[in-house]
Amino acid sequence: MASPKCPVCGASVRTENLSKHLQSVHPREAKPEMVLEAERKATQTVRPPPPRSFSASLPRNVIIVVLILALIAGGAWVVATSPAYSAYTPDTPVTQMCIEHSALIRHDHTQLSIDILGAARSIPDNVGRTTCMRPLHTHVGEPGRIHIESPVVHEFTLGDFFLVWGQTFSSNNILGYTTNSNHRIVMRVDGVVNTEYDSYVLPHGTEPTVTISYEQF
Numbered sequence: 001m002a003s004p005k006c007p008v009c010g011a012s013v014r015t016e017n018l019s020k021h022l023q024s025v026h027p028r029e030a031k032p033e034m035v036l037e038a039e040r041k042a043t044q045t046v047r048p049p050p051p052r053s054f055s056a057s058l059p060r061n062v063i064i065v066v067l068i069l070a071l072i073a074g075g076a077w078v079v080a081t082s083p084a085y086s087a088y089t090p091d092t093p094v095t096q097m098c099i100e101h102s103a104l105i106r107h108d109h110t111q112l113s114i115d116i117l118g119a120a121r122s123i124p125d126n127v128g129r130t131t132c133m134r135p136l137h138t139h140v141g142e143p144g145r146i147h148i149e150s151p152v153v154h155e156f157t158l159g160d161f162f163l164v165w166g167q168t169f170s171s172n173n174i175l176g177y178t179t180n181s182n183h184r185i186v187m188r189v190d191g192v193v194n195t196e197y198d199s200y201v202l203p204h205g206t207e208p209t210v211t212i213s214y215e216q217f
């Protein structure tokens, strides 16, 4: 780099020495702005150039960041799709669960039929499949077949199905029909009278037939 000339005496002075030169050789002639300018140039000259390594390593930094993000995303995907992972617990109410037909750790069925005063009541298709799919739901073309599908260890009761359906069921009320002095509700599981009613736990591994009848006696 060519040395600048002293603005006072015209001598060639190295940039980094100009400020000192002005102050020591021309303490009277040197204007403050000359000294400042000299110092500014000296600072620019002395300051080390931006490290080459920074710009050279930038692509590598980007690659590392991308790799880390990919690992995080991949890990999240593995966790989220693993059957062992679920946002739910065994205690999550059925009406707070939304499931998919995948990553299930249980898939059972119970056949349900309801009889009111001698007339069969049909259970609609797609119960539990409106806002999202609930673990208890019905499909199309399988009248009365309750699907029990859960991504997490979870027991469900017959009452849970009615909750999802939005209908009443207890020992003294079925679909709004209440028991009284001459009407009763009889529930049977595979033909055997069962008095658990809505608290009946839908079983694993078998497909029982549950009948609920509201009858006069």
Ligand SMILES: [Zn+2]
Binding pocket: 107, 108, 109, 147, 148, 149
């Ligand atoms: Zn099913």
Ligand SMILES: [Zn+2]
Binding pocket: 101, 137, 139, 147, 149
């Ligand atoms: Zn299903």
